[in-house]
Amino acid sequence: xxxxxxxxxxxxxxxxxxxxxxxxxxxxxxxxxxxxxxxxxxxxxxxxxxxxxxxxxxxxxxxxxxxxxxxxxxxxxxxxxxxxxxxxxxxxxxxxxxxxxxxxxxxxxx
Amino acid sequence: xxxxxxxxxxxxxxxxxxxxxxxxxxxxxxxxxxxxxxxxxxxxxxxxxxxxxxxxxxxxxxxxxxxxxxxxxxxxxxxxxxxxxxxxxxxxxxxxxxxxxxxxxxxxxxxxxxxx
Numbered sequence: 001x002x003x004x005x006x007x008x009x010x011x012x013x014x015x016x017x018x019x020x021x022x023x024x025x026x027x028x029x030x031x032x033x034x035x036x037x038x039x040x041x042x043x044x045x046x047x048x049x050x051x052x053x054x055x056x057x058x059x060x061x062x063x064x065x066x067x068x069x070x071x072x073x074x075x076x077x078x079x080x081x082x083x084x085x086x087x088x089x090x091x092x093x094x095x096x097x098x099x100x101x102x103x104x105x106x107x108x109x110x
Numbered sequence: 111x112x113x114x115x116x117x118x119x120x121x122x123x124x125x126x127x128x129x130x131x132x133x134x135x136x137x138x139x140x141x142x143x144x145x146x147x148x149x150x151x152x153x154x155x156x157x158x159x160x161x162x163x164x165x166x167x168x169x170x171x172x173x174x175x176x177x178x179x180x181x182x183x184x185x186x187x188x189x190x191x192x193x194x195x196x197x198x199x200x201x202x203x204x205x206x207x208x209x210x211x212x213x214x215x216x217x218x219x220x221x222x223x224x225x226x
Binding site: 031032034036041042043044045046049087089091095096097098100101102103 | 141143150151152153155158160200204206210212213214215216217218219220222
């Protein structure tokens with residue numbers, strides 16, 4: 001089993017839809033979790049860190065499920081500009097080295 | 111805002127050439143990283159550094175070396191470029207933040223290297 005797994009997609013959704021991605025991790029010692037957004041031919045940019053209690057930033061909500069070892073990203077009211085690849089990253093406890101998933105592609109169409 | 115810059119956006123080199131990729135960050139981050147990203151393979155860690163003159167191998171160090179003489183600068187060297195090193199190269203930096211602590215990564219714009 002890969003350390004960090006994501007469904008590559010693409011997820012094809014209409015504008016205004018709600019879409020959710022999951023990212024599973026295999027190491028139960030993982031402590032820090034992140035979502036990054038990567039536009040085509042650009043660098044990944046931090047979207048949000050994922051806290052144990054879950055966190056929300058506008059239309060984006062991140063959740064952590066330690067029991068089932070996955071994190072999720074929910075995007076409400078999708079915009080065309082949300083089209084991108086979403087990478088999850090997981091750090092083992094005490095480590096500053098992330099393991100990245102291969103990303104989930106989102107395409108929002110009119 | 112954290113700024114990570116890379117010396118070139120696009121580079122074309124010939125097989126066997128020595129290639130230098132430079133990365134500079136302006137936020138006094140301790141940790142710096144070099145990745146390559148290829149379609150279908152995701153981000154793969156080549157080397158990382160947690161301090162000046164310190165370096166550690168990542169998952170795919172073969173054919174690469176690194177140098178960190180100053181805290182803000184981390185260089186990736188391809189000793190003898192080969193066609194299978196054609197890729198997007200991304201530099202990143204991080205530093206602990208918050209009580210947990212978190213090590214959020216900040217990436218440079220990338221260098222698209224083509225080896226012919």
